[in-house]
Amino acid sequence: MRKNKICIVIGSAMNLNSLYKDQFKYLMKNGYEVTGVAPSGEEHNWLQKDGVKTKVIHLKRPPSIFNDLFSVFQLSYFFIFNRFDIISVSTPKASLVGTLAAKISLQNNIIYTLRGRAYEGATGFKKKFYEFIEKFVCNNAKKVFCISHELRKDIIKKGICEEDKIFTIGSGSSNGVDLCKFSRDKNTLEKGNQIRAKYNIGKDDLLILYSGRIRKDKGINELVDAFNELCQKHPNVYLLIQGKYDYFDPLSPEVIKIIKENPRIIEAGWEKDIEGYYAASNIFAFPSHREGFGNVAIEASAMGLPVIGFDVIGCRESIKNEVSGILVSEINAQVFAKKLEELILNPNLRNRLGTQGKEWVYNSFDSKMIWKHLLNIYDGMLDKENYAFRANR
Known part of the structure; x- marks a missing residue:
């Protein structure tokens, strides 16, 4: 029996792995042949070892007519000789390039995952230009999967996407959480202990973790400035920054200097599995200026x-x-430092928020629920007669 073929196009190999890896396994178990398309990165090898087909595409983040046209040509060529039942696009540049290539190759079964707005906070021509691109992608997609309710409502309000086309699943998120993988079991706790030992972090020391892309709009400038102030007052506090530098939106030179020179700021590269870093830590810092979810x-x-x-x-x-x-309440290093210090000083508050948060996630964001709904969407895009649209609006 022929498997349905789905192609996922996204703007970085890091995101291809972190946002889709376990979802790919679920789709393959349920009769889909999956191909992931992204710029180069070691994550292609990680996914291929799991049985996922991948394709490296030339894709540069800064706007460039020559580079962008080359990307459209390369992906169109790939699509012409590789036919897919569904093409899924996400992240700004990859969505535009992927949609154009799909239309050129006459593959119109497109789903767009709207993960956020790169132009959040932009004004004038830049904002109108990006909204025009967003609207173009939405108009050419059969379905638009928006990963947060607030963003979905705003996209509809602005007339960028038709209400009956755009949906959000459950309480939000594109992938949910694998509750078996992200748990404090014996194996994960041991990984956490090994990470603390590797960086000479004592049992009574407090570790703050950031994990993700290292760039300005992820709030790293504010996080580092806040920590640099707090570590003068709290000698047992450490910051671990785990991820990849993004030179499209670089940190300030002053912040890079602090990261390199402060002995209590630890840099760790991006890794395939990051649950051990969560297990090693006491607080998670997520100071992003904008997110989809x-x-x-x-x-x-x-x-x-x-x-x-x-x-x-x-x-x-x-x-x-x-x-x-x-x-x-505001994007400001001093305000962030004040609130972070509340967590540093109050172990009861940390424990209460950690316990409550775990219960909230277990009740609202089980990845299997997200995947089941997505599978239903994909099946519906292929079989209109038997399709029952059950995603929560």
Whole structure:
């Protein structure tokens, strides 16, 4: 029996692995042949070892007519000689390139995963330009999977996407949380102990973790400035920054200097499995300036960590204020430091938020529920007569 073929196009190999890896396994178990398309990265090898087909595509994040046209040509060529039943696109540049290539190759069964807005906070021509691209992708997609309710409502309000086309699953998120993987079992706790030992972090020391892309709009400038102030007052506190530098949106030179020179700021590279880092930590910092939905925040909550982040779109749905963590009212290093210090000084608050957050995630974000709904969407895109649209609006 022929398997249905789905192609996922996304803007980085890091995201291809972190946002889709376990979802790919689920889809393959349920009769789909999966191909992931992204720029180069070691994550292609990781996914191929799990049986996922991948394709490296030339894709540069800064706008460039020559590079972008080359990307469209390369992907169109790939699509012409590789026919798919469904093409799924997400992240700004990959969505535009993927949609154009799909249309050129006459593959119109497109689903767009709207993960957030790169132009959040932009004004004038830049904002109108990105909204035009967003609307183009939405108009050419059969379905639009928006990963947060707040973002979905705003996209509809602005007339960027038709209400009957765009949906959100459950309480939000694109992938949910694998509750078996992100748990404090014996194996994960041992990984956490090994990480603390590797970086000479004592049993009574307090470790703050950031995990993700290392760039300005992820709030790393504010996080490092806040920590640099607090570590003068709290000698047993450490910050571990785990992830990849993104030079498209670089940190300030002053912050890079602090990271390199402060002995209590630890840098760890991006890894395939990160649950050990959650197990090693006491607080999870998620100071992003904008998000579609913060999956790492609910992963941290599943591991029983209190989460601190800014009160911005996307983060408001992945951090439940005073339940799973603390939402900081303004994007400001001093205000962030004040709220972070509350967590540092109050172990009872950390324990309460960690316990409540874990219960909230277990009740709201089980990845198997998300995958089941997505599978239903994909099946419906292939078989209109038997399709029952059950995603929560």
